[in-house]
Amino acid sequence: MDEINCPLCGKPNPVENKYCEYCLGYLENEESSIKDPEFSDSDENQDGLGGHSSEVEKPEWLSSQEGSISSESEPAQDDLGLALPAADTSDWMPGSSKEEPSMQDEDPAVSPFVGGGEGTESGEIPSWLNDALVEESSSEGDDIEDTPEIPREQDQPDEQEKIQKTPGSLESAGPLAGLTGLLSAEPGVARIRKPGAYSTKVRISENQQEHVELLQGLLEDEGQPKPLPRKSPISQQHILRWGIAIVLLLAIFWSILLPNEQSAFPVYDEGSAELNRLVNQLPEEAKILVGFDYEPGLVDELDSAAAPVFNHLMNQGAVFTLISTSPNGPVLAERFFQAGKLEYEYISGLEYINLGYIPGGAAGLISFIENPSGTTPYSIDGVAVWETETGEPIPPVIGIELISDYEMIVLLVDDPDLARIWIEQLSPIITNPQTLTSLVLITSAQLEPVVRPYYESLPQPVNGLVVGLRGGASYSRLIGGDQLPGKFWDAFGMGTFVAALLILVGGLGYYVVPELSRTVRGEEKVD
Numbered sequence: 001m002d003e004i005n006c007p008l009c010g011k012p013n014p015v016e017n018k019y020c021e022y023c024l025g026y027l028e029n030e031e032s033s034i035k036d037p038e039f040s041d042s043d044e045n046q047d048g049l050g051g052h053s054s055e056v057e058k059p060e061w062l063s064s065q066e067g068s069i070s071s072e073s074e075p076a077q078d079d080l081g082l083a084l085p086a087a088d089t090s091d092w093m094p095g096s097s098k099e100e101p102s103m104q105d106e107d108p109a110v111s112p113f114v115g116g117g118e119g120t121e122s123g124e125i126p127s128w129l130n131d132a133l134v135e136e137s138s139s140e141g142d143d144i145e146d147t148p149e150i151p152r153e154q155d156q157p158d159e160q161e162k163i164q165k166t167p168g169s170l171e172s173a174g175p176l177a178g179l180t181g182l183l184s185a186e187p188g189v190a191r192i193r194k195p196g197a198y199s200t201k202v203r204i205s206e207n208q209q210e211h212v213e214l215l216q217g218l219l220e221d222e223g224q225p226k227p228l229p230r231k232s233p234i235s236q237q238h239i240l241r242w243g244i245a246i247v248l249l250l251a252i253f254w255s256i257l258l259p260n261e262q263s264a265f266p267v268y269d270e271g272s273a274e275l276n277r278l279v280n281q282l283p284e285e286a287k288i289l290v291g292f293d294y295e296p297g298l299v300d301e302l303d304s305a306a307a308p309v310f311n312h313l314m315n316q317g318a319v320f321t322l323i324s325t326s327p328n329g330p331v332l333a334e335r336f337f338q339a340g341k342l343e344y345e346y347i348s349g350l351e352y353i354n355l356g357y358i359p360g361g362a363a364g365l366i367s368f369i370e371n372p373s374g375t376t377p378y379s380i381d382g383v384a385v386w387e388t389e390t391g392e393p394i395p396p397v398i399g400i401e402l403i404s405d406y407e408m409i410v411l412l413v414d415d416p417d418l419a420r421i422w423i424e425q426l427s428p429i430i431t432n433p434q435t436l437t438s439l440v441l442i443t444s445a446q447l448e449p450v451v452r453p454y455y456e457s458l459p460q461p462v463n464g465l466v467v468g469l470r471g472g473a474s475y476s477r478l479i480g481g482d483q484l485p486g487k488f489w490d491a492f493g494m495g496t497f498v499a500a501l502l503i504l505v506g507g508l509g510y511y512v513v514p515e516l517s518r519t520v521r522g523e524e525k526v527d
Contacts, residue, residue, distance in 0.1 A: 002014070002015040003015065004017075004027055006020040006022065006023060006025050006027060007025065007027075007028060008020065008023050008025040008173060009022050009023045009025065011023075013027060019173075020173065023173045023174070024173040024174060024177065025172055025173035026172040026173070244502055247498060247502065248495055248498055248499060248502075251494045251495055251497070251498040252491045252494060252495045254494065255490040255491045255493070255494040255495075256490070256491055265473040265474060265476060265477040265489065266470055266473055266474040266477065267474075267477070268474065269466075269467075269470070269471055269474035269475075271455060271464060271465030271466060271467065271471065272464075272465075272466050272471050272474040272475040272478060273474075273478060274463065274464045274465070275309065275440050275463075275464030275465070275466055275475065276312070276475060276478045276479065278408065278438050278440065278463060278464055279309070279312050279313060279316060279408075280316075282313075282316055282318060282407055282408065283407065284316065284317045285317050285318065285319060286313075286316065286317070286318045286319075286407040286408065287318075287319060287321070287396070287397075287399070287400060287405065287406045287407055288313060288318045288319065288320050288321070288406065288407065288408050288409075288410060289320075289321050289323065289403070289406040289408070289409045289410070290320050290321065290322050290323070290333070290409075290410045290411075290412070291323055291324060291325070291329075291409070291410070291411040291412065291413070291422060292322060292323075292324045292326070292329040292330070292332050292333040292336070292412050293324055293325055293326045293329055293411065293412065293413045293414075293415065293418045293419075293422070294326070294329075294332065294412055294413055294414040294415070294444070295326075295328060295414060295415075296328060296332065298414045298444050299332065300488070301444050301445070301468055301469055302412055302414065302442065302443075302444060303336060303341055304469050304472045304487075304488055305442050305443075305444075305466050305467070305468055305469060305471050305472035305475075306336070306412055306442045306466070306472070307341055307342060307472065308472050308475040308476045308479060308481065309410070309440075309442060309466060309472075309475060310336075310342055311342055311343045311344070311479070311481065312475075312479050313410075314342065314343070314344040314346070315343075315344075318408075319351050319352060319395065319396045320346070320351070320352040320353075320396065321352070321353055321355060321396050321397060321400070321406070322334075322352060322353065322354040322355060323355045323356075323358060323368065323376070324356070324357055324358065325357070325358050325361060325364060325365055325418060325421075326357070326415075326418065327357055329357065330354055330356045330357050330380050333354055334348075334354055334380070337352060348381070349379075349381075349383065349394055349395075349396075350394075350395055350396075351395075351396065352396055353379050353385060353394055353396040353397065354379055354380040354381075355376040355378075355379055355380070355385065356376065356378075356379065356380040358375065358376065361421065362421045362425065365421060365422070365425050366425055368403070369403045369425055369426070369429070370403075372386075372397075372400065372401075372402070372403060373385075373386040373401070385397055403426075403429060403437075404429050404435050404437050406437055407436065407437065407438075408437065408438050408439075408440065409426065409430075409437060409438070409439045409440070410440050410442065411439065411440070411441050411442070412442045412443075413441065413442075413443055413447070414443065414444045414446075414447055415447075416447060416450040416451075419441065419443065419447065419450065419451055420450075422439075423439070423451075423454050423461050423462060426439055426461070427461040430460075430461050430462075430463070431459040431460070431461055438463040438464070439461065439462055439463055439464075440462070440463055440464030440465065440466070441455075441462055441464070441465050441466070442466045442471075443465070443466075443467055443468070444467075444468055445467055445468035445469075445470070447467075448467045448468070451465065452465065452467075469488055469489065469492055473489045
């Protein structure tokens, strides 16, 4: 099957098509330049209009229209020089239809007489109508030369080529077909081209390729388990740790095995000295309220710090009321008085009374401060403290109605929150100038940074402070006794001294040895 390519879109079409089936463009084929065999040279010479002889009989329906045709002057021409009909003949032409012709049958380069009727498929005037027009013009005496020649199909290619070459060429395809003087489209838009071929491979540089390979290697190694490196059973760290432990143990056991070589107690501690002054000013059989609020883990440190203070108070004839806001406090308080750590033996119910545990934290403590007898009416043994069968309270609480009736409040504490609660709740009473009650704290060394600001502030909510084993040893020195702190002070002092010495030697070795090695290497390079 013969095909012809469209000059606009380049797609193949059958040879017999005049318009492209895809873009509706005009097809310039070779057959358009060949003359129609129906029109011969003899026919052209007969009337000069390209029609048949004038001897053809006119139809009856055409005779009725002779008047209107003859009255018309020379046919009008369009911009392209083509003859236009004098009037709309779609109503009287046989086989005509008012419907507009389709784009496939219309040839904008030919005469506008298109539509129904015989012999109009190629867009030319029917032969019978051409003969009738020639006869009518002859009968009125008009010259044949005055009648414009009807353009034929074989002349169209030359005219179409001429139109396409002009700047404002005629549009032959699309919705603007038949219009002239339009702006030309861009080459890339006017002509449809095949899309270019692009590579699907990513262009990467050598550096990027190295990173890709590195990432790929990491991903591949991630799923593969790697065996852990075997550690040596004995390393330098093990040797160093065991060496430090052995040195410290030797220093501690040396002080225990040779008691004659005792370390001297601290000469002076301000907080311990102030507490010693307050105890010396107490009257005989002074009423002392003691709060035990520490945990069992710090028993040895707090017992060593508190023993000299309680021995001094017992020597002054003081009686004690024990209370605690911690669940472990009542048991630790009873143990402290019954374990034989003190020089004096006190009897429960006569020289001291244990009121037990106050629940509720800060709220329970406030209740006890405001109403001691109503908050803790019974002791830890179930004995009525404030009221007995005889109607009199037991000796340790005789004359106590308010918390300010106690001459001194001693607090043994290791928790910063509990210490803060006690100090804040008792501060209005302690700082009142009309109150003679004093508050002293016996704490562990780790709590000293928290409670020391209360001791150094003005007004002073804390009047005395004994901190850890060092504070207990300092208090023992003040009262001239060698009590519980002496059993631990020698080992504590020697261990602390050796530990500080090891830290100093280790720090010097960490910085000095590398510097010496760098110096030696530099001298070797110079040589």
